[in-house]
Amino acid sequence: MIKISKDKPKFETTTLWDFPTQNYGDRPHGDNKYPGVTPAFIIWNLLQRYTKEGDLVVDPMCGSGTSIDVCKEENRKVLGFDIVPYRTDIKQADARKLPLDSEVADFVFIDSPYSDNIKYNDHPDNIGNISCENAKFFEELEKVTKEAHRILKLGKYIAWLIGDQAKKKKFVPVGLKLYSILAKYFKPVDIICVTRHHQTSNTPIWHQRARKYNFYLRGFKYLIIMQKALKK
Numbered sequence: 001m002i003k004i005s006k007d008k009p010k011f012e013t014t015t016l017w018d019f020p021t022q023n024y025g026d027r028p029h030g031d032n033k034y035p036g037v038t039p040a041f042i043i044w045n046l047l048q049r050y051t052k053e054g055d056l057v058v059d060p061m062c063g064s065g066t067s068i069d070v071c072k073e074e075n076r077k078v079l080g081f082d083i084v085p086y087r088t089d090i091k092q093a094d095a096r097k098l099p100l101d102s103e104v105a106d107f108v109f110i111d112s113p114y115s116d117n118i119k120y121n122d123h124p125d126n127i128g129n130i131s132c133e134n135a136k137f138f139e140e141l142e143k144v145t146k147e148a149h150r151i152l153k154l155g156k157y158i159a160w161l162i163g164d165q166a167k168k169k170k171f172v173p174v175g176l177k178l179y180s181i182l183a184k185y186f187k188p189v190d191i192i193c194v195t196r197h198h199q200t201s202n203t204p205i206w207h208q209r210a211r212k213y214n215f216y217l218r219g220f221k222y223l224i225i226m227q228k229a230l231k232k
């Protein structure tokens, strides 16, 4: 039973999610100054559907710790990792090789880099330093997928937020490419379209360029939800 509260996000019922701000309530969830921070509403909604109190949630690319803050408030256990931890409660690890036993997690949430468009850090193992125009980018995301599959318990769920790239007239359908990688390991459950807000390109000059030079500004991200098989 979901408790309805004015401090909590709307419990979504469609595949189109549109959140006006990064945060909800009166406490921070992650740091909205962190580049590429995840809207906290997304994680809250996923927890309601795919986890219960006491479950262990793992975020292998935890950034500013949004998932940690939401999980703690919702009484879920949580482990957050990042190649360069932003806070002391995030452990240093590579999402391709997590310091966890197999089949320990009840839910995995990932908001990965989706190209080299955001400068997270200079760490040599930061996947966000590889362009999605390079096949290596998807090889590395496949390693992250395999590792997430290894740590998830049978029958449990993974959700992955990702966007496409259109740069200098070259379009890369990053979301669809990741979907086909994930589908090699997991059973597809659904795809949510999450409206993008507060983009640096959301300015009159960029809208004018998009019309003049005949390209589209990115308006949404994919939230891909999949399930690990119940049996080996």
Ligand SMILES: C[S@@+](CC[C@H](N)C(=O)[O-])C[C@H]1O[C@@H](n2cnc3c(N)ncnc32)[C@H](O)[C@@H]1O
Pocket: 030, 031, 034, 035, 036, 037, 038, 039, 060, 061, 062, 063, 064, 065, 066, 067, 081, 082, 083, 084, 093, 094, 095, 096, 111, 112, 113, 120, 121, 125, 126, 127, 128
């Ligand atoms: C989109 S951000 C995550 C944002 C986060 N969910 C939040 O709300 O702040 C992607 C993160 O992936 C991390 N990252 C990149 N390569 C990684 C790797 N090989 N292992 C672990 N983390 C990695 C980056 O350091 C960055 O913090």
